[in-house]
Amino acid sequence: MKDAILSFQDYYGGDAALIFWLPSGQRRLHVQTASDAVTWRCSAPFSAQQLDFGRLLWGEAREYPQEIVLADSGPSAGLFHLRIT
Structure with missing residues (x-):
């Protein structure tokens, strides 16, 4: 997925936005304010697991992403x- 994001970013040179719409995101996104890490809580039956967005999608960028x-x-x-780097 990261290769597709980087390709999109390079093609448009920062003049377009790639948006992932995340239904129920407010209940499932968690921001750790001390580290600016953003995690996504998986849905049932895997709700005890989390995905690290900073590592998976944002290339471990540690500055806080902007909110929509x-x-x-x-x-x-x-x-x-x-x-994304």
């Missing part, structure tokens, strides 16, 4: 990273 907010002062609808 659909309305002023509304809840976060997702996350994006400006540049």
Whole structure:
């Protein structure tokens, strides 16, 4: 998946966004504020397991990804990273 993301990023040169819509993301995304690590809790029957987004999708970028907010002062609808390395 990372190769596809890097290819998209290189092709558009940062002029387009690649968005992953994550249903029920607010309940399943967890941000560790001390390390800026973002994890995704898997669905049943694997709900005890988590995926490390920072390692898998963002190339271990440690700065906090920016939040996607659909309305002023509304809840976060997702996350994006400006540049994956």
